Amino acid sequence: MRQDNVQRKVHGASWFFLSLICVYLCVVMILWKTNIGSHITMVQNLILSQSMIFVPTIIYILISKCDLRETLRLKKTHWLAIIILSLIHISEPTRP
Secondary structure, eight states, rough: OOHHHHHHHHHHHHHHHHHHHHHHHHHHHHHHTOOOOOOOOOHHHHHHHHHHHHHHHEEEEEEHOHHHHHTTTOOOOOOOHHHHHHHHHHSOOOOO
16 A cells, blocks of 8 residues: 555656646747747746746646645744754855
């Protein structure tokens, strides 16, 4: 039974990766054919590149109906880890 569950997760991850590749190729082909890619700003490029990953992820989660907490492995963070990470962040030098 456990092996079947592992194979199902691997199969789902393979389909998800394939969907990311297809979305990327479609967007690149559309930008290339319409010549829109040469006229977009840095912010538009950033939004486009992030949405090419974010949108298929949301669609995959909705279609597979998987548990979001289990998929993202969300767990409570210890309070000491938050303090340590905050101190590390504060101690980093800022770059002009």
